[in-house]
Amino acid sequence: MEKIYSKQQNNSCGLAKASTETVQFLLSFSKSMHVINYKEMQFENILN
Numbered sequence: 001m002e003k004i005y006s007k008q009q010n011n012s013c014g015l016a017k018a019s020t021e022t023v024q025f026l027l028s029f030s031k032s033m034h035v036i037n038y039k040e041m042q043f044e045n046i047l048n
Contacts, residue, residue: 029046036043 032047034045034047036045
């Protein structure tokens with residue numbers, strides 16, 4: 001167990017590449033989502 005955790009690991013991480021369709025989907029989803037706070041409750045609406 002000690003040998004597993006004592007080794008140095010390469011912690012370099014690269015940027016993830018997303019397709020333009022994925023980016024467009026996430027942008028349109030975030031534009032259509034509205035959060036309403038009422039007293040101590042939170043409502044999430046997705047407008048289609």
